[in-house]
Amino acid sequence: MTVNLMHQYILEEKEVLLHLLENRKKIVGSVIPSVNNEVRNVYIIGSGTSYHAALAAKPLIEEVTNWEVHPTYPTHFMQEKISDSKNNLVLGISQGGSSLSTINGIKRAQKMNIPTVGISEYKDSNLADISDYYLPIEVGDQEKAGAKTKGYVASILTLMLFSLEFSEYNQLLSDEKYNNYLARMKKTFEKLDEIVDASEEWVYHIKDDLTNAREIMVIGYGSHYATVLEGALKLLETVRVPVIGYEMEEYMHGVYNCVSEDSNFIFLASQHENRERLLALEEFLSKVTNHCYLIGSEKTNASPKDLIISRDEDSIFSVFEYIIPLQLLSAVLANEKGIDPAVSKFQNFHQLMKSKS
Structure with missing residues (x-):
């Protein structure tokens, strides 16, 4: 590999x-x-x-x-x-x-x-x-x-x-x-070595489904809204297709109208009071598209598209855990598409835009 x-x-x-x-x-x-x-x-x-x-x-x-x-x-x-x-x-x-x-x-x-x-x-x-x-x-x-x-x-x-x-x-x-x-x-x-191993296995299992995805949405809540945004950024930086991160409630306010059978979703189902609502959202969207993937601490009737990364996650420090599968997915999909994530698509962008010194 x-x-x-x-x-x-x-x-x-x-x-x-x-x-x-x-x-x-x-x-x-x-x-x-x-x-x-x-x-x-x-x-x-x-x-x-x-x-x-x-x-x-x-x-x-x-x-x-x-x-x-x-x-x-x-x-x-x-x-x-x-x-x-x-x-x-x-x-x-x-x-x-x-x-x-x-x-x-x-x-x-x-x-x-x-x-x-x-x-x-x-x-x-x-x-x-x-x-x-x-x-x-x-x-x-x-x-x-x-x-x-x-x-x-x-x-x-x-x-x-x-x-x-x-x-x-x-x-x-x-x-x-x-x-x-x-x-x-x-x-x-x-615990991060175990999470890396489980994440790599999950990524290599689903990579063929996502390599040619035209767009991806990442959805989560609570402190993992940060993970949602960072995971979406990593994917769009490397896979170079539109990827949008949504807080769960925000997604429910109209965004669902754009879902189709070609839509791809990654759900972050961390331990939280809103977890059951997110699982209900996943169940609803799974009836429209077959491309729903979940990262969480546990799930009844988990499918091969789901990654169970930790059963005793810390409510504050799990931000260090949940980002790993999204980072690895970005790195592996870039490889599959022949993209080097270390090289910017437009290497003179910041010079032209005067956004960096």
Whole structure:
């Protein structure tokens, strides 16, 4: 089995996450004393994968701190009405550190005397240089594929660890709770090899059905809306057909009218109060199209099109699990179509659009 560079990076995710967890004090600790303990509003600005990472990290951050977290597209941040208060903090994420919209958002915050933290894989990037403080996204060997995978999970965990260390430093968490979060993380990461194996088997079973798909929809809910958006982005970046991610309720508001026998759906059925409604939606759509696939923790009468990845998923940290099958599906389908996901279809796009420095 020949795998591309993107596939190789996915296989490195467990190692990357365990490294970040073990070295958290060294990686994020130097910035913590500089963060005002009166901060209440945290704006996390970034585009694409960086924005999705912020959405995925938000539940944990708000649970362990006294912050209200606002994941925001940089262009939206430029229009936000924000007070120049010491209670605000802006985190800008760009794995390459060259996103001009994120850099412009950092500049706006600084004009308002709001402290800024640049989060990037590259210490010598423009984002790192301009920000007041810098946090690295440590992914081991640099991620050279355009469609980011280990960078996504590393971005989520860096944000989570930043908030945990802040709360531990400012005594917002007891030692018992702090250590419990770390143990839950480690337990999740230790299971990732099993999830990769199960996901690869599932992907190779369904790949022929999806290789020539003309469009795909990904549907989920709760914290996995971030996974829905990131999974859809990975698929469209690599397979290069229209892929749309929907929050379950939003899909039910009119979008179902476009379903046909050629439609392809991937459902994320994580443990959640809305799980039964999503299964009902899958059952309904399965009567229209034969191309329905499900990723979940359990399911009665599961079919070969379903992937059961974990029976004891963590409500917060399962974001590190559910993204893996979508990443692998993207890498394998790209291979099947003869597409190298490490090479952009239009290599001069950002230069022409002036979207990166």
